[in-house]
Amino acid sequence: MARAMRTAEKVCAERDLQLTPIRRRVLELIWQRHAPIGAYDILGSLKKHEGALAPPTVYRALEFLLEAGLIHRIDALNAFVGCEMPDSEHAGQFLICRSCQSVTELEDASITQLIRKKALAAGFAPDAQEVEIKGICAQCRKRADA
Ligand SMILES: [Zn+2]
Ligand SMILES: [Zn+2]
Structure with a gap:
């Protein structure tokens, strides 16, 4: 987590964003x-740790983090995860475990490019593409086998 925070500071400093x-x-x-x-x-x-905050304050902070690429929104879970590589522009593909709800991020530019190409070929102008893949994670599969 210390590393993630350092990366966030670096990314914000580079892009003139205020953390x-x-x-x-x-x-x-x-x-x-x-x-x-x-x-x-x-x-x-x-609320537990620093007293109640107005929800809009928190939503605005989430909005900022999303736009800065520091976190991703997982629509299927209506939840947020930290991004491991915020210093590179990417859309992200997410492996979402149905059993433990863990999320693993794949960052494969070739998948992103292929989806973009196919969308454009269909006359569609894509402007966001987070791919959510559902299944069972490695750990849960191991547990099921045991
Ligand atoms: Zn990411
Ligand atoms: Zn799992």
């Missing part, structure tokens, strides 16, 4: 979890 205390705190909470975390859980944790 304000609340943005930093929300990002820390997302990394602490090691699993996708929803906005309500983030609000709950903040």
Whole structure:
């Protein structure tokens, strides 16, 4: 997590973005979890540790982190995960475990390019493409075999 925070600081400094205390705190909470975390859980944790915050403040912080590429939104889980490689522009493909809800990010530019190419060929102008792949993760599969 310390490494993730350092990367976030670096990315923000390079792009002239401000990692304000609340943005930093929300990002820390997302990394602490090691699993996708929803906005309500983030609000709950903040409330426990630093007193109630207005939900819009937290939503704005999430919006900022998303735009900066520091986190991703997993629509299927209505939750957020930290991005391991925010310093490279990417769309991301996510392996989502149905059993433990863990999320692993694949970053394969060739998949992104192929989807873009196919979409354009169909006359469609794609502007966002997070790919969510559902299944059972390696650890859960091992557990099932045992
Ligand atoms: Zn990512
Ligand atoms: Zn799993």
